[in-house]
Amino acid sequence: MYQYQPVDQLLVDQRVAQFRDQTRRFLNGQLSEDDFRTLRLQNGLYIQRHAPMLRIAVPYGMLASRQLRTLAYIARKWDRGYGHFSTRQNMQFNWPKLEDVPDILAELAKVQMHSIQTSGNDIRNTTTDQFAGVAPDEIVNPLVWCELIRQWSTFHPEFAFLPRKFKIAVSGAVTDRAAVGVHDIGLQAVEQDGEIGFRVWAGGGLGRTPLVGQLINPYVPWQHLLTYLQAILRVYNLHGRRDNKFKARIKILVKELTPQVFAEEVEREWQHLKDGPETVTAERIQAIAERFTATPYAADPGPDTSAQHAGNDPRFARWLRRNTHHHKVHGYAAVTLSLKRTGVPPGDITADQMDAVADLADRYSFGEMRVSHEQNLVFTDVARSQLYELWKELDQLGLATPNIGFLTNIIACPGGDFCALANAVSIPVAEAIQRRFDDLDYLHEIGELDLNISGCINSCGHHHVGHIGILGVDKAGEEWYQVTLGGRQSGAAKPLPDIESMRGAGAAIGRVIGPSFAREEVADVVATLVETYIDLRDSDAERFIDVVERVGIDPFKTRVYAERQQAKAAQVEAAHV
């Protein structure tokens, strides 16, 4: 866990005072609605369908048990007893009162938390791999670099009013779990001649115009990371479009200039900044690294009895296979707590669960956890000897659904039930799909499959990068759902000729299969897609996404619309009997 240095606390406290004053002026009529809007957004405060929504930063997804207890306290005192983890590894409260927000921020500041730049056209929370720091395949620990970027981007005086929001992701591992290909800037750590640097992707993003990032620099040595970011941001701040908010993201600038010209502009700007005052020193990195508490792993974490328990308990065996992950330290595992139980909105957690999870984190994971961008929680450091005990406790809390990597581990935005922007609901659709696939044996047979749902084209549910993506659209005031196939956040191995232009950093944007569907059809469509996959796969080892890449979307499309035709015909016939 990162421990604040005095300047971190000072700035967070001063921000609370600033926002308290801004709120007071707004409520007194001294600050107009227009003047207040961006100021509150820079503190994560939206005006939503039912009430304001407050988004609290969980920097790079890292959360301590005492912080989770504070979130539970806030949920009880100022909200309705629950919170929602977002795909940006943050927490959202849907029911606070505007006048309470300064007090909420003051409470957060006591546990080194804040809501700085969780919205607005500024540099947002830098995200990373949920297994950062413990993954066995790590080149560097990305947390240190994320913290460096957090500091650099916090209250950056030049980049607080960008054309649009700006999201940075860092991957420190060989396997990208941070989705660097779909961020405004994606940084992938690489090693070259024994020195660490970053491969820089720019112009990726979802939303209305989904694009994968373009490689603009194959290797920026670590010393130059901040000056290089500064160069990108300055080019964007000065030249990004401000005339149309739908064309204001950096992806449009990269596309309109072409990646090559954009990279040249950045390079030209960088030549002025390189080796300047923002150059990163080894001392600075060392100082940040030392502020992360070292996990006191046991020399002997006890015998790993998990296989034995798995032999006796098939429910545990399933969970062990799906929800535990390799760890760099022998005898330890990372564990995912599924917030994707059927009937619970994806990413939601109650205050009581928060308190219980905080206690479990203290007992099983050195008081630390992570929020994953898939909207789950991760205990990063669990002794394998304790996995069975932990599972039993999680099972009691309803947090042991063994579905990580499976179709029911749905990423979904809050959707039309809460969000003023949404065209359609997301949560009831997620639930309908989860109910349809409630047979765990069948889920295991299907294997890995990412299914993501967004209630509108803002794409907060990342539907573009779901193997199956579902998007709520509005047709003449009614809710309809568009289905995409073949999206992925990372790991695309080989470029396919027909979608080469849609790839970058291993990410791919899904393609629409055809006309949209009514809400009650969606679960059936997903079922047909899955059946088609099972018929087409050459073995269990060939995953859904592999089959889509091998055969394309046509066989899926043909079958989905043929069955829809049949179903309609059957309905008509039934009506005539």
Place this chain on the structure above:
Amino acid sequence: MSESQQAATLIRHRNLEVDTWKRFEPTETRPLPADDEDWLVPLSVWRSARAELRGRRRPVGVLLGPADDPAELAEEGRIDPTGLALIAVDFPIYTDGRGYSIAYLLRTRLGWQGELRAVGDVMIDTVHYQARSGFDSFAIKPGHDPEQALRAFGTFTAAYQQSYPVPAARQG
């Protein structure tokens, strides 16, 4: 700004002053302002009549819009301060952040050490960032208490970014 509009209050050297500066809009019949008052002229006017304007009794200021390239003020890479009273950067709306980059470039790359003024939608809530980006003069928009704007320079007393100074709290 026409004289009939409510004048902004100016913060210069952390003191409040009445803003006497007016924006000059050239017309065909009146390409240059008279040499009698405090005028801010557009970049295009400055560029076309630089030599003449430099010789004035009351030096003009140049007003840059957010889309202007500040490098166009420079000759051989630097801005010659002779006969130039100040450079003003317009924020037509406070959410347009280009002026921050323009200020940074004027200060760090184009050698401007004279007065640099933020004008337009300049608020209590923006002066801190503007000061850090290189502005030392602020035309506070009507409706925002200039006294409170003065205090707002001290909103944050520390910063992470090495190349943007933290403004000193109120002096005197």
